[in-house]
Amino acid sequence: MKKILLVNTLPENDLSVSNVVQALESEDNKVQVFYAYEKNFRPCVGCNVCWLITPGVCSQRDGYDELLKAYLANDAVIFLSGTTLNFVDCKMKNIIDRMLPLVTMGIHIVDGQCRHIPRYDKKFRFGLVYSGVADNEYLNYWMERVTLNFGGESLGAYPVSDVKGVSACI
């Protein structure tokens, strides 16, 4: 049984949420849902405190540390997002921007490109499921790049109508 974290920025009563949970659980996964819609996590302010002053700990005390721990605890993370301007919604972008404490400020070169040295010995697996209009090809490309920076593996980007696709990848 795999442990899956579902980070959800859709309203809790959105039908997509239960559909995605059901699809993930049908593959014998244990799903922990993190409802972020009401949380209103603040944007990353680029202060570098998590790199230079309190390494690994964000300066903003708004409960995001619970998510940092949950990313580490689970076998895979699925981001469930609405869309805006052909992309993920603003809440989701803020959540992903805030993942910076998972890497250090140190740099190493991987496959000819600079990367931040991961803070933890953890192979992250991130996937994206979105509800709304977006450019699927681009979102797949973006997820690849995002996961690369955390030394992880992308599970891909899927419209909510194709949630079984992400279940199959986990």
Next chain:
Amino acid sequence: MHLVIISGATRPQPKSNTAKIIAAFQKGFEENGNTTEVWYLSDRKQWDNAKNAFESNEHILIAFPLYAENIPGIMLEFLSGLKPKHNSHTKLAFIIQGGFPEACQSRCCEAYLKMLPAQLGCEYAGTLIKGDMFGLGMVDDKNREKMLAPFVEMGRHFAEKSCFEKYVADAFATPEYMPEKQIRMFNMIGRHISKFFMGSIAKKLGCKGNLYDKPYESSVNNPV
């Protein structure tokens, strides 16, 4: 030409590298009587003015730091609150600045920016990419001026062309990838210098821990 410049950076203006880049760009752009107005999204009180400026002008430049391979969340929030323009000839150009030296790090974001103006009823007017900007706020004035000089030149270019021409933007963005020789040098010496440099900054800032600390180590593969 009058140019509206919007900073998508999240850091307050005095500490923002993007703001420093904008100031250098303005210097070159305004040389021949062109004018600018700048709005900073880090200050939410400026959002209404930025929105009005977007709606009533035809030359817009948005400058921002690369955040998780794309635009920062607050910039996405601001843009998603704009009404798409109809029958306008508004040109939307971008400046991406990042910490890593290679331009390839910003190409994923650039691909999104190429699609974005159409969503807002605007035309795409090019993207300028510049890496290695992390230290901009930490170097002395002389070195900062040297780092910013290319942006002054790009301000002149934009004043003349009303866009960033691709061949100019490509030349400006170099290196696309770090050359083999530079990678070897980094692996032999550079990474040690970089580690020492970061350690010294951290110490000055009052860091008492180790930069590689793992405060949530007990959570790894261990759900609550």
